[in-house]
Amino acid sequence: MKTDQMLAELRAQSPLVQCITNYVAMNIAANVVLAAGASPAMVHSDSEVADFVPICGALTINIGTLSPTWVSSMQLAADTAVASGKPWVLDPVAHFATPFRREVARDLVSRNPTIIRGNASEILALTGGTSAGKGADSGDSVADVESAATVLALTQGCVIAITGEVDFVTDGTRTARITGGHAIMPKITAMGCSLTALIGAFAAIAPPLNATVAALAMFAEAGERAGKTAQGSGSFQVAFLDALMQIAPDDLANDAHVQWL
Numbered sequence: 348m349k350t351d352q353m354l355a356e357l358r359a360q361s362p363l364v365q366c367i368t369n370y371v372a373m374n375i376a377a378n379v380v381l382a383a384g385a386s387p388a389m390v391h392s393d394s395e396v397a398d399f400v401p402i403c404g405a406l407t408i409n410i411g412t413l414s415p416t417w418v419s420s421m422q423l424a425a426d427t428a429v430a431s432g433k434p435w436v437l438d439p440v441a442h443f444a445t446p447f448r449r450e451v452a453r454d455l456v457s458r459n460p461t462i463i464r465g466n467a468s469e470i471l472a473l474t475g476g477t478s479a480g481k482g483a484d485s486g487d488s489v490a491d492v493e494s495a496a497t498v499l500a501l502t503q504g505c506v507i508a509i510t511g512e513v514d515f516v517t518d519g520t521r522t523a524r525i526t527g528g529h530a531i532m533p534k535i536t537a538m539g540c541s542l543t544a545l546i547g548a549f550a551a552i553a554p555p556l557n558a559t560v561a562a563l564a565m566f567a568e569a570g571e572r573a574g575k576t577a578q579g580s581g582s583f584q585v586a587f588l589d590a591l592m593q594i595a596p597d598d599l600a601n602d603a604h605v606q607w608l
């Protein structure tokens with residue numbers, strides 16, 4: 348499925364996406380999903396995730412502001428997604444930073460995410476490497492993690508997206524790079540978390556690899572547009588949301604921003 352068709356489909360269907368995300372990201376991630384054309388729900392209580400996941404098109408789980416009371420919700424939500432045939436996306440924020448985070452991420456990876464998205468330090472650490480990440484911020488380069496990520500995608504049987512200046516997406520067999528965006532993006536908190544939520548939205552209406560590429564291409568286009576008018580990270584956020592809303596399917600035609608390898 349082509350990126351422009353997927354955006355048209357996203358707007359036509361406006362799928363419901365359940366996002367278990369962190370306190371920092373909740374507002375911006377919900378606004379990103381809405382601006383793109385889908386319907387976010389930031390639902391995380393273990394009293395209701397088993398009932399909510401089945402009525403959604405997809406689930407996303409982000410461990411950014413992890414605490415013990417959230418872990419059972421994340422596990423139940425992931426298992427419910429798998430049992431009800433819904434795609435689910437894992438964002439293992441800073442999972443290398445502490446034993447608690449590392450163990451929760453390891454457990455969630457074992458629950459068969461459809462897609463894993465992280466920055467280079469996060470994906471490097473998932474492949475067993477030693478990351479130079481500082482908390483939620485990456486200290487590694489995407490290019491250095493590409494081959495290990497390809498192996499992990501194959502052994503894990505999922506799509507892996509590494510984001511940075513040039514993004515890399517693979518299912519272990521088919522691979523794409525996505526260019527565009529803007530250097531201000533890593534200076535705005537929760538841009539990656541919001542992207543994970545948008546990947547969930549596309550995964551609700553398209554196959555996982557194509558869905559991931561579409562979300563990243565849309566971010567690349569919106570980031571490039573926002574960078575033309577922004578005066579800093581504050582105005583960039585406003586311009587970025589406006590751009591997401593204004594991007595038309597035709598703007599993503601001919602695999603804009605995407606190079607299949």
Ligand SMILES: Nc1ncnc2c1ncn2[C@@H]1O[C@H](COP(=O)(O)OP(=O)(O)OP(=O)(O)O)[C@@H](O)[C@H]1O
Pocket residue numbers: 440465466467483484485510511512513514527528529530531532533535536537538539540541542563566567570
């Ligand atoms: N130097 C850069 N130039 C262009 N785009 C970038 C750059 N760095 C990151 N991006 C884009 O920013 C978005 C978020 O990616 P990033 O890797 O910064 O996420 P992250 O580190 O997980 O973010 P967070 O944890 O703060 O939510 C992606 O669309 C990515 O392509």
Ligand SMILES: Cc1ncsc1CCO
Pocket residue numbers: 369371372411412440483536537540
């Ligand atoms: C800054 C920050 N801290 C925990 S989660 C988060 C948002 C970016 O991942």
Ligand SMILES: [Mg+2]
Pocket residue numbers: 440441465466483539540
């Ligand atoms: Mg992140």
